[in-house]
Amino acid sequence: MTHQNGRERIPLGPGDLRVSPLGIGTWAWGDRLFWGYGRGYTDADLEAAFQTSLAAGINFFDTAEIYGRGRSERLLGQFLRAADRPVVVATKFFPYPWRWRKGSLQRALGGSLNRLGLAQVDLYQIHWPYPPVPIETWMAGLADAVEAGLVRAVGVSNYDLEQTRRAHAALAERGVPLASNQVQYSLLHREPEQDGLLETCRQLGVTLIAYSPLGMGLLTGKYTPENPPPGLRGRRFNRKLLGQIQPLIALLREIGEVHGGKSPAQVALNWVICKGAVPIPGAKNARQAQENAGALGWHLADEEMAALDEASEEVQSGLVF
Ligand SMILES: NC(=O)c1ccc[n+]([C@@H]2O[C@H](COP(=O)([O-])OP(=O)(O)OC[C@H]3O[C@@H](n4cnc5c(N)ncnc54)[C@H](OP(=O)(O)O)[C@@H]3O)[C@@H](O)[C@H]2O)c1
Secondary structure, eight states: OOOOOTTOOEESSSSSOEEOSSOEEOTTSSOOTTTOTTSSOOHHHHHHHHHHHHHTTOOEEEOOTTGGGGHHHHHHHHHHHTOSSOOEEEEEEOOOTTOOSHHHHHHHHHHHHHHHTOSOEEEEEESOOOSSSOHHHHHHHHHHHHHTTSEEEEEEESOOHHHHHHHHHHHHHTTOOEEEEEEEOBTTBOHHHHTSHHHHHHHHTOEEEEESTTTTTGGGSOOBTTBOOSHHHHHHSOHHHHHHTHHHHHHHHHHHHHTTSOOHHHHHHHHHHHTTOEEOOBOSSHHHHHHHHTTSSOOOOHHHHHHHHHHHHHHHHTOOO
16 A cells, blocks of 8 residues: 555546645535534635645645525635635536536536636536436537537536446447446445446546545544534434444544544544545534544554454444434
8 A cells, every 4th residue: 555645646537637635615615504614614624624724735635506596605615715826626506306407517617616706616516316317418518518628527426326327338339437426425325346446437437426435424433422513414323323323432442542643533544545446524613624534644553454354244234313
């Protein structure tokens, strides 16, 4: 395994995009309903998270037109204008039921570029593979966007194995590589390993971007049955679940100690990186951004990975979400 540090760059897909082995997710940047934006963290906190990440060598930020109904893209755009180094920006097209034709993708992309204040987005992704619009329609829209110079690389999100193959093949006909598939992947959600998606992506040269790599905060270890997460997460992650994950959290802590006091979050993110995916943890403030960047620059040993795999399997077999 190669040694990693905060300045390392890895390819994202087969094209020329180079990203830090860990990015930052920005769903919480402007989202009141699920994440509680405006209560507990402010725009100043988010700007500090952005600047701290850049200073730590992270150059990859993921947003979407639906996050905070455009607010996430606007905030990211605002922060980008003050950035003192190049940033790789990924955003997403949402296939709303009233979007039927590939032309709607170009219009949505125009909106994203406006909010971000950019002439070109580095990675443009289809957020979900919702039917009935065929995968090929959106792939044609993505290829048009590349040809128009509005997008450097294209990706998909929440596509299963067969949908990924179809997207890859449709784009290949236009000579455009599929750079990435962004799916949920963490020690609490190992479906991409179990159903072969991770391996298929590797074979196709498609980077697997891991969303919710901290299990929406659960793998930080700060939430317990006595201290559940606030808001909607508190209802989704009930006391039983919070109790079930504690043995895994204890192991994350134990392994972190061996690596000079790494936190459960840092170990959980390093596990994703060692699996060959690019985690994009959300960060609401400078402290979280700094801690998450500490997942870079070191590597879990093979026997530690095996122990985490085993502990996570035990937890998953009993998980009640
Ligand atoms: N493509 C898709 O469909 C999709 C779906 C979901 C997410 N995503 C992307 O993936 C990104 C990350 O996923 P996510 O936000 O769902 O979950 P996550 O990264 O697993 O968890 C993020 C949350 O954990 C807490 N946290 C993060 N770092 C922490 C630290 N060091 N110490 C303590 N708490 C910390 C924060 O919330 P609290 O402080 O409130 O606990 C933060 O908002 C999103 O921002 C988005 O870009 C994509």
